[in-house]
Amino acid sequence: MIITLKKETPQEEIDRLIDQFEEKGLRVNIIQGINFNIFGLVGDTTQLDERIIQANEWVDTVQRIQVPYKLANRVFHPEDTIVDVAGIPVGGKEKIAMIAGPCAVEGDEIICEIAKEVKEAGASMLRGGAYKPRTSPYAFQGLGSEGIKYLNHARKETGLPVVSELMSVDKVDEFAEHVDLIQIGARNMQNFDLLKAVGHINKPILLKRGMSATIEEWIMCAEYILSNGNPNVILCERGIRTFENYTRNTLDLAVIPIIKEKTHLPIIIDPSHATGNWKLVKAMSLAAIAAGADGLIVEVHCHPEQAYSDGMQSLKPEKYKELVQEARLVARAVGRDL
Ligand code: PEP
Ligand code: MN
Numbered sequence: 001m002i003i004t005l006k007k008e009t010p011q012e013e014i015d016r017l018i019d020q021f022e023e024k025g026l027r028v029n030i031i032q033g034i035n036f037n038i039f040g041l042v043g044d045t046t047q048l049d050e051r052i053i054q055a056n057e058w059v060d061t062v063q064r065i066q067v068p069y070k071l072a073n074r075v076f077h078p079e080d081t082i083v084d085v086a087g088i089p090v091g092g093k094e095k096i097a098m099i100a101g102p103c104a105v106e107g108d109e110i111i112c113e114i115a116k117e118v119k120e121a122g123a124s125m126l127r128g129g130a131y132k133p134r135t136s137p138y139a140f141q142g143l144g145s146e147g148i149k150y151l152n153h154a155r156k157e158t159g160l161p162v163v164s165e166l167m168s169v170d171k172v173d174e175f176a177e178h179v180d181l182i183q184i185g186a187r188n189m190q191n192f193d194l195l196k197a198v199g200h201i202n203k204p205i206l207l208k209r210g211m212s213a214t215i216e217e218w219i220m221c222a223e224y225i226l227s228n229g230n231p232n233v234i235l236c237e238r239g240i241r242t243f244e245n246y247t248r249n250t251l252d253l254a255v256i257p258i259i260k261e262k263t264h265l266p267i268i269i270d271p272s273h274a275t276g277n278w279k280l281v282k283a284m285s286l287a288a289i290a291a292g293a294d295g296l297i298v299e300v301h302c303h304p305e306q307a308y309s310d311g312m313q314s315l316k317p318e319k320y321k322e323l324v325q326e327a328r329l330v331a332r333a334v335g336r337d338l
Pocket of ligand 2: 103104273299309310
């Protein structure tokens with residue numbers, strides 16, 4: 001961290017600041033300029049809040065050199081993290097994880113039917129929300145524990161590991177027991193109590209990017225989970241809000257190489273919520289794999305026109321099958337496979 005102090009800063013204040021940083025275990029290199037005094041702080045500056053330093057009347061500028069995350073940082077963990085989801089590897093250089101299923105679990109029979117269809121098409125995991133974060137309180141809220149039960153039935157029928165969204169801390173035990181990959185949705189990305197709670201368990205966590213979150217804010221949320229003891233974090237880009245409203249969100253594909261450079265965590269793409277339109281899902285899926293994504297999570301429903309939620313962005317199984325076939329070709333072209 002580089003701190004520039006105003007020229008007229010009293011010597012006592014300079015000494016006080018040096019003591020304050022040294023007490024935190026940092027080394028302070030001082031450059032005495034003509035118009036400024038410059039402090040170069042060496043050591044673990046993740047503990048410092050630059051906005052608090054900036055509050056000092058003698059401080060002119062504060063510039064962070066080191067990013068504020070440690071455990072997610074590729075610098076301290078050069079090799080890719082591969083998260084094992086009930087035997088399915090997510091991350092690394094070889095395999096691409098294919099997660100598919102309905103937005104919401106709507107019943108026992110339908111989730112088992114969709115599970116069989118997506119498995120047949122080539123999916124390696126089944127998604128389905130049992131607790132749904134809906135914009136309207138009048139919209140379908142999910143089947144709750146019943147939904148988790150049906151999801152488990154579908155797992156038993158197909159052998160596919162299951163992915164479902166956790167919305168509150170009081171359901172952590174239920175999810176730890178019955179869900180293979182626990183999703184933290186976009187709306188809860190910065191629910192810090194929830195992040196801490198899933199940090200205390202050992203199950204894989206799928207952390208979706210908040211719709212208005214910067215990349216650094218998102219990585220800091222992963223850092224919450226990692227720093228509470230759970231190393232099994234998978235990131236998921238699901239589109240962000242921009243001025244464009246032709247699509248539901250704007251898919252930020254550039255985050256794939258950025259996340260890969262900045263962190264060692266796997267990143268998957270959700271082209272369904274990112275576009276809100278089933279017609280755009282295949283193209284964005286192929287682009288994501290070409291850009292280096294470690295997986296896709298795609299909404300699939302046997303009868304999208306009757307779906308309780310997100311039917312407009314759900315693929316029919318035959319369309320999903322087509323997507324998988326083309327995804328395999330792109331994966332092979334970039335030295336990977338499904
Ligand atoms: C979902 O996966 O069904 C969902 C609600 O996603 P997001 O949190 O990305 O909106
Ligand atoms: Mn959905």
